[in-house]
């Protein structure tokens with residue numbers, strides 16, 4: 001296992017003081033440490049945005065990919081070596097906007113990995129444009145007269161699209177966030193954790209105080225195997241006019257992962273396959 005200290009790099013974070021990214025990363029490193037996952041057995045792929053800097057500060061293997069492409073990059077890593085713990089990270093603009101097609105299809109594919117979305121309802125790195133999670137009516141640099149679009153609903157989409165683990169947490173509750181990350185990493189399949197992560201610099205509406213006053217934890221009375229109940233909870237934020245926002249695990253189910261059924265992976269990870277005796281002349285003739 002690796003300690004939280006061993007999982008931290010020496011890089012000085014470039015995030016704004018007070019950003020929700022700090023507690024998110026402390027929760028993630030603590031989750032990895034408590035699960036006994038050594039840093040050399042974990043890989044993080046990120047997209048572009050403030051969240052894209054994540055693998056500068058966590059001492060696992062890492063890959064900073066293109067905008068909206070952390071999920072397919074992480075999927076490729078997992079298929080190359082399914083013995084690794086693989087995490088994809090990105091913002092709500094990155095994942096729910098630019099990478100939305102990857103997001104949608106990842107649920108039916110069910111590759112075993114954790115996808116963390118830094119959901120701050122704004123484009124932070126580019127200094128405050130409306131994102132897919134920006135509330136209707138909110139004034140931003142790109143919507144000076146108020147946002148005309150309603151927000152995306154990632155949890156409802158995840159559940160409806162065949163997701164096997166869908167959760168939301170709040171960056172202001174680090175212990176709860178850590179517990180949900182642990183469940184998501186332990187889950188065998190594609191696990192989405194949407195993190196309400198305040199951008200303290202460019203989103204003056206969805207602040208720590210805003211979420212603190214509205215979130216509540218799903219308790220044992222919520223049946224995480226009941227898809228209809230999970231969808232109802234996923235719509236509660238909008239249906240209550242942002243008065244009640246549930247956090248916790250909304251839905252989970254057991255279903256075989258992609259890699260557990262791929263015939264090419266039954267004899268072990270691709271990176272451990274012997275390649276020395278493979279005849280490649282035919283492929284070279286065809287493609288070269």
Ligand code: SF4
Nearest residue numbers: 016019050124199200
């Ligand atoms: S711009 Fe917003 S999301 Fe980015 S580091 Fe600053 S506070 Fe965090």
